[in-house]
Amino acid sequence: MIAASARGLEGATNCFVGVGLPNIVCNLAQRTVARDLQLVYESGVFGARPERLPLSIGDPTLATGATAITSMFELFAFYLQAGLIDAAFLGGAQIDRFGNLNTTVIGPYEAPKVRLPGSGGACEIAIHARHILVIMRQAKRSFVDRLDFRTSPGHSGDPAHDAARGWHGTGPTSVVTDLGTYGFDDATGEMTLVTLHPGMTLDDVRANMGWEPKVSPGLAETPEPTSLELALIREELDPTGAYTK
Amino acid sequence: MSSKQTTMRDAVADLVRDGDTVAIEGFTHLICFAAGHEIIRQRKRDLTLARMTPDVIYDQMVAGGVASKLIFSWLGNPGVGSLHAIRRRIEDHDPEPLEIEEYSHFGMVCRYVAGASNLPFFPIRSYYESDIPTVNPKIVPMTSPYDDATEVYVVPPLRPDVSIVHAQRADASGDAQIWGLLGCQKEAAFAGARVIVVCEEIVEESVIRQDPNRTVIPGVVVDAVVEEPFACHPSFAQGYYDRDNAFYLDWDRIARDPETLATWLKEWVFDLGTHADYREKWGAAHWAALRPGDAMSGEVNYGRYA
Numbered sequence: 001m002i003a004a005s006a007r008g009l010e011g012a013t014n015c016f017v018g019v020g021l022p023n024i025v026c027n028l029a030q031r032t033v034a035r036d037l038q039l040v041y042e043s044g045v046f047g048a049r050p051e052r053l054p055l056s057i058g059d060p061t062l063a064t065g066a067t068a069i070t071s072m073f074e075l076f077a078f079y080l081q082a083g084l085i086d087a088a089f090l091g092g093a094q095i096d097r098f099g100n101l102n103t104t105v106i107g108p109y110e111a112p113k114v115r116l117p118g119s120g121g122a123c124e125i126a127i128h129a130r131h132i133l134v135i136m137r138q139a140k141r142s143f144v145d146r147l148d149f150r151t152s153p154g155h156s157g158d159p160a161h162d163a164a165r166g167w168h169g170t171g172p173t174s175v176v177t178d179l180g181t182y183g184f185d186d187a188t189g190e191m192t193l194v195t196l197h198p199g200m201t202l203d204d205v206r207a208n209m210g211w212e213p214k215v216s217p218g219l220a221e222t223p224e225p226t227s228l229e230l231a232l233i234r235e236e237l238d239p240t241g242a243y244t245k
Numbered sequence: 246m247s248s249k250q251t252t253m254r255d256a257v258a259d260l261v262r263d264g265d266t267v268a269i270e271g272f273t274h275l276i277c278f279a280a281g282h283e284i285i286r287q288r289k290r291d292l293t294l295a296r297m298t299p300d301v302i303y304d305q306m307v308a309g310g311v312a313s314k315l316i317f318s319w320l321g322n323p324g325v326g327s328l329h330a331i332r333r334r335i336e337d338h339d340p341e342p343l344e345i346e347e348y349s350h351f352g353m354v355c356r357y358v359a360g361a362s363n364l365p366f367f368p369i370r371s372y373y374e375s376d377i378p379t380v381n382p383k384i385v386p387m388t389s390p391y392d393d394a395t396e397v398y399v400v401p402p403l404r405p406d407v408s409i410v411h412a413q414r415a416d417a418s419g420d421a422q423i424w425g426l427l428g429c430q431k432e433a434a435f436a437g438a439r440v441i442v443v444c445e446e447i448v449e450e451s452v453i454r455q456d457p458n459r460t461v462i463p464g465v466v467v468d469a470v471v472e473e474p475f476a477c478h479p480s481f482a483q484g485y486y487d488r489d490n491a492f493y494l495d496w497d498r499i500a501r502d503p504e505t506l507a508t509w510l511k512e513w514v515f516d517l518g519t520h521a522d523y524r525e526k527w528g529a530a531h532w533a534a535l536r537p538g539d540a541m542s543g544e545v546n547y548g549r550y551a
Contacts, residue, residue, distance in 0.1 A: 020324075042350060043272050043426045055490045056324035058273020060483050063425040064540045071427045072272060072297075073358055076351040081370055104347075109380050115335045119349040120298075120319035124371040153374035167373070 001135065001197075002028060002233060002244065003225035005176045008133050009034045009087055016040050016080070016088035016125055021135050023054060024237045024244070025089070031232055038067065040085060042121045044075045053238060076121065080128045083168040088129035090122055090152060090172070091136050094144050097191050097211050099134065099154030099172035099184060101126065102147040109149060119151050126152035131173045138177035144210040155189030162189060179205050181222055190214050195222040248417040249470045250447060253520060256469040257283045260439045265406035266293040266316075268357075268437065269302060272428030273323055274483060277411040277443045278302050279476035279520040285309035286514055295405055297353045297429060301479065301496050304328040307343065308506050309514065314344040316403070318353040325493050329500035339503075347381060352400045357429050359402035360436030366399040373398075408437025410462065411477055413485060414452070415444040419467025422459040424542075425483025434462045440469075445485050447472045457547075473520050475532060486535040 002025050009015060009029035017026045017039050027050075030037040039048040043058040047067025054061055063069055070079070079085060092101035093116050103122055107113030126132060132154075136142060155171035156162055162171060171189060175182040180196040192214045193205060198221055205213055225233075238244045251259075261267060261284055269277050281302040284292070288311070294303050295316040300323065306312055308330035315331065322328055334343035348356065355367035368387065378384040378398065389395040410430040412421035421442045423430055434440050442462060447470065453460055464470075475482075479489035479496075499509050517523050524532070 043274070044428070045426070054324075055493070056273050056488070058323060058426055058488075060274070060425065060481055060487060060537065063274075063483055069424075069426065071431065072350070072354050072429055073432065076354060081351070104376070109376075112336055115320070115332050117319050117321035118317070118347050119375075119377060121350040123349045123375045123377060124351045124369075127371065127373055150374070150376045156374070165373070167370075 001176055001178050003229040004181050004195075004197075004222050005133060005135055006229070007033055008174050008176070009037065012037055012087040012131070014038045014040055014079075014085050014087070016042065016085050016129055018057065018089050018091070021243055022089035024233065025135065027237050028229060028232055032229065040075075040079065042072070042075060044070045044072050046070065046075070046079065053242070076124065080121075080124060083128060083130075085125075085128065086130040087133060088125045088131070089133050089135060090126060091134060092122075092151070094142055094147050095134060095136060095175070096144060096147050096154070098157050098189050099132070099175065099191060100147055100150050101134070101152040101154065102149045104149040104151045106148050122152045126154070126169060128168045130168055130170065132169060132171065134172050134175040136175065136177055138179050138205070138208045140208055140210055143208065155184060157189050159187065159189055179208060183216070185214060192216050193219060195220050197222045198224060249419050249464070249467060250417045251469050251471060253279055253283045253443070253471045253473055256441045256471050257287055260441055260468060261287075261289055261407050263290045264292070266295055267407045267409065268295040268403075268405040268433050269409045270296060270429045270433040271411055271477070271480060272297060272426055273300075273488070274426035274428060274481060275411040275423065275430065275477055276300055276302055276480035277409055277476050278478060278480060279473050279523070280409045280441065280443060281306050282514045282520065282523070284311055285510070295403060297350055298323065299328060299331060301328070301493060304330045304496070304500055305510065305514070307331050307334060308500070309510055312343065314346070316346045316348075318348045318350045320347075322493060322497060324490070325497050327497070329497070330503075330506060333503070346383070347377070348384065348400060349377065352384065353403075354429055354432065356400050356403035357432035357436045359400070360404040361432050364402060366401055368397040368399050370397055403436060405433065405437045407439045407441065408433040409441045409443065410434050411443045411482070412462065413444065413482055414446050414448045415442050415470055416450045416453050416464070417447055417470060418450070419462070419464030419470045420450070420453045420460055421462040421467070422453060422456070423461040424459060427461065431461045434466055437466075440467045441471065442467045442469070443471045443473050443476050445474050445476075445482050475524055476520055478527075478535075484537065486532065487537055489535060
């Protein structure tokens with residue numbers, strides 16, 4: 001999951017990073033496929049060089065040694081809204097087949113079953129970052145036919161509409177789960193299974209999805225993590241196994 | 246300028262009033278927990294609490310019964326999970342309902358910018374095709390007056406009755422310097438009708454004047470200055486002490502059960518008179534363990550033009 005996500009950052013330069021898995025993914029990518037990757041955090045850090053794995057996106061290790069620290073207004077206005085960010089990670093409690101995300105509420109908004117954190121920067125990241133990469137564990141309750149709430153927009157299902165939006169963002173470009181990796185169909189904007197992780201089957205995918213998945217005609221197996229990737233993850237990025245047990 | 250230095254007890258007693266909108270800002274960094282604890286101790290009531298990320302401090306304040314409304318953009322325990330006391334109020338109205346008004350991060354930032362700039366609203370390119378404006382009627386679509394094809398959303402100014410911001414150092418008249426993550430300290434301070442600056446240390450005015458680029462808040466907008474070391478714990482002050490991540494993780498367990506939480510509030514807030522008692526209760530070893538190594542900035546030459 002981590003190695004496949006990191007490969008998705010090949011060639012990226014300015015990447016908005018979240019906590020947890022995305023943080024490990026970006027740090028792995030910086031050491032493998034995207035040497036020039038600038039780690040950007042919504043807390044106002046551009047070009048972070050964390051010396052330890054930060055627990056939160058506002059960890060002090062992100063400030064020390066960074067290229068720049070900006071006000072949050074500058075970070076969101078001059079870097080994100082102006083279109084400087086070419087990749088970003090998002091996740092959520094729910095995703096639909098077009099990559100729309102819910103991080104706000106399970107159940108009705110006025111009488112929530114579960115109150116989630118809300119948008120944070122997600123709704124603007126979804127609009128302005130050129131490529132959105134989603135990392136989520138896959139389950140029927142999270143890969144749903146209908147979102148309870150749309151916090152962050154994905155594809156609309158109408159590519160002509162999407163092209164006319166005039167956003168820097170193009171909707172999510174990939175979704176990586178614990179079962180496989182997905183792209184989005186150019187003609188329909190629909191999530192499409194591209195690779196299955198070693199040992200996973202199409203039935204596993206169906207059993208953990210709220211709709212009948214679209215499958216790429218060239219469905220392949222996700223390449224195994226290389227020994228370099230594994231060594232970096234296990235020895236350097238997450239030595240205690242906090243995120244990768 | 247005359248000294249505005251006072252104690253946390255007096256600053257909160259004089260400047261925070263029941264029914265106020267209060268913003269204790271600081272994005273992960275420089276969150277003034279000591280001010281929140283003092284507000285709980287003084288049993289302020291019916292406050293509207295504004296913060297981008299309510300964080301553990303507002304979970305504590307909501308549990309302490311001071312708040313009737315929350316304005317925010319991300320409601321969680323950063324890097325850990327949920328804020329359970331706030332969730333109980335929202336999901337189960339336990340012990341009573343909590344009104345909420347939510348934005349995105351950029352929306353909240355621009356609310357402070359509008360408040361600080363005396364603007365009637367602030368336009369941003371957020372909220373497109375999101376359900377957020379459907380549950381918050383204060384987020385309004387607007388066509389550009391210069392281009393019919395461009396639609397933006399506008400957010401209203403936020404002018405807290407009281408803004409409380411922490412800084413690493415300030416002089417006695419309130420000129421405050423911050424380094425590391427800046428959050429919205431400046432915007433919240435300029436937007437606030439009354440402003441309390443809390444700092445790790447009060448320094449001479451000459452120290453401030455030696456490095457004016459680092460001054461984020463000028464004393465002219467500040468009403469009270471409080472020197473309170475470690476006031477941000479378990480949040481942090483860059484260069485002074487680390488974030489107490491262990492406490493943030495532990496809060497998840499404490500807040501999950503209302504009785505455990507009430508016991509914690511009694512022991513760590515109500516039964517203590519001041520933040521000095523809180524520092525003493527944690528003990529010197531705790532503070533020593535949170536002290537980072539050094540990473541000094543270089544010096545620059547401002548030049549002398551006599």
